[in-house]
Amino acid sequence: MNERTTAELENLRGLIDGVDQQLIHLLRKRLDLVAQVGAVKHGAGLPIYAPQREAAMLAKRREEAKKMDVSPQLIEDILRRLMRESYLNEKDIGFKQVNPDLGHVVIVGGSGKLGGLFSQMLVLSGYQVKVIDKDDWARADEIFDGAGLVLVTVPIGITCDLIKDKLTTLPQSCILADLTSIKGEPVEAMLAAHSGPVVGLHPMFGPDVGSLAKQVVVVCHGRQSAEYQWLLEQIQIWGARIVEAEPERHDKAMQLVQAMRHFSSFVYGLNLYKEEADIESLLQFSSPIYRLELAMVGRLFAQSPELYADIIFAQKESMQAIGDYLDNYSQALSLLQVGDRDAFVAQFKEVAQWFGDFAPQFQRESRAMLQSVNDMKTG
Numbered sequence: 001m002n003e004r005t006t007a008e009l010e011n012l013r014g015l016i017d018g019v020d021q022q023l024i025h026l027l028r029k030r031l032d033l034v035a036q037v038g039a040v041k042h043g044a045g046l047p048i049y050a051p052q053r054e055a056a057m058l059a060k061r062r063e064e065a066k067k068m069d070v071s072p073q074l075i076e077d078i079l080r081r082l083m084r085e086s087y088l089n090e091k092d093i094g095f096k097q098v099n100p101d102l103g104h105v106v107i108v109g110g111s112g113k114l115g116g117l118f119s120q121m122l123v124l125s126g127y128q129v130k131v132i133d134k135d136d137w138a139r140a141d142e143i144f145d146g147a148g149l150v151l152v153t154v155p156i157g158i159t160c161d162l163i164k165d166k167l168t169t170l171p172q173s174c175i176l177a178d179l180t181s182i183k184g185e186p187v188e189a190m191l192a193a194h195s196g197p198v199v200g201l202h203p204m205f206g207p208d209v210g211s212l213a214k215q216v217v218v219v220c221h222g223r224q225s226a227e228y229q230w231l232l233e234q235i236q237i238w239g240a241r242i243v244e245a246e247p248e249r250h251d252k253a254m255q256l257v258q259a260m261r262h263f264s265s266f267v268y269g270l271n272l273y274k275e276e277a278d279i280e281s282l283l284q285f286s287s288p289i290y291r292l293e294l295a296m297v298g299r300l301f302a303q304s305p306e307l308y309a310d311i312i313f314a315q316k317e318s319m320q321a322i323g324d325y326l327d328n329y330s331q332a333l334s335l336l337q338v339g340d341r342d343a344f345v346a347q348f349k350e351v352a353q354w355f356g357d358f359a360p361q362f363q364r365e366s367r368a369m370l371q372s373v374n375d376m377k378t379g
């Protein structure tokens with residue numbers, strides 16, 4: 001059935017269409033300027049992401065919007081979305097090559113998705129990239145000869161053995177680095193296998209990010225950091241933020257940030273399946289937060305089971321963290337079973353106090369996310 005309308009409404013709609021068309025022209029103009037910025041940055045070797053410029057620009061536009069009785073949040077939302085577009089467009093121009101004298105790069109396991117992303121970023125920065133995969137080891141000597149950087153991106157389960165078995169005769173000055181999501185054992189294995197520069201990296205994002213702008217890469221220093229300083233600079237030029245960490249502290253955090261997070265998403269999906277939930281009708285009844293939760297859980301099952309098994313099984317210690325969760329779940333469930341509402345409320349308050357200022361901060365952040373989830377609804 002057609003939506004009802006009137007002549008007056010149609011007239012106004014025509015005017016709105018005109019404004020929206022002007023917006024497209026303005027967007028084109030902005031994208032062209034951003035492309036010029038990208039070329040200038042490429043030439044000058046400047047990072048794609050400029051947080052101070054963004055903050056200053058947003059503050060000014062918010063002020064100007066207020067004066068014109070336009071919601072400052074509206075202009076901020078629009079500009080943030082436009083800036084995301086800028087990162088994608090700037091990326092296509094390529095990046096300054098920080099270390100033009102480096103020999104070629106070898107990506108071990110380059111057919112993996114994250115290896116592919118790093119390969120693409122390195123190529124966009126002018127490096128020559130060679131890939132070594134399962135079937136190429138017969139040609140290993142030839143591939144590694146003259147390499148300036150070897151980047152290991154194979155599944156966690158085989159990372160350490162591969163390093164020990166296959167990466168012991170790299171050129172002395174070659175940098176050995178890995179992208180594994182645990183850092184203790186791989187960094188140790190690299191230090192033992194190779195006497196030159198060693199660094200452990202953990203990109204805290206999946207291969208489906210369109211740009212590295214604002215993403216985080218954790219760095220665990222191994223040895224001879226001066227030799228791989230350029231690589232950290234290169235990653236920052238791609239727009240990412242470098243966060244330094246001791247391997248132990250990183251691995252401990254991953255028990256919660258990754259193993260426990262993904263395990264509980266897995267169980268959530270498992271439970272929906274066993275309960276024979278009808279996703280279609282759940283979506284019909286879904287509140288924005290539920291939709292977001294389904295998105296978080298559902299996206300897990302669109303990806304590789306092996307990848308998640310690797311992450312969850314990577315550290316024995318994660319079992320403890322996941323077991324603790326089960327205990328806390330049981331204890332909370334028992335409050336429900338005995339009908340102790342007061343104890344639940346008391347416990348809730350205790351946790352809220354512990355979250356402190358983070359709780360309202362997360363509420364603000366999630367509000368913006370929930371609104372965009374709602375915006376995506378159609379029909």
Ligand SMILES: C=C(O[C@@H]1C=C(C(=O)O)C=C[C@H]1O)C(=O)O
Pocket residue numbers: 034037048049050051053054082083086087
């Ligand atoms: C266009 C630039 O690059 C990025 C994108 C911006 C934008 O789209 O306005 C602003 C700052 C940078 O993070 C720039 O540096 O000016």
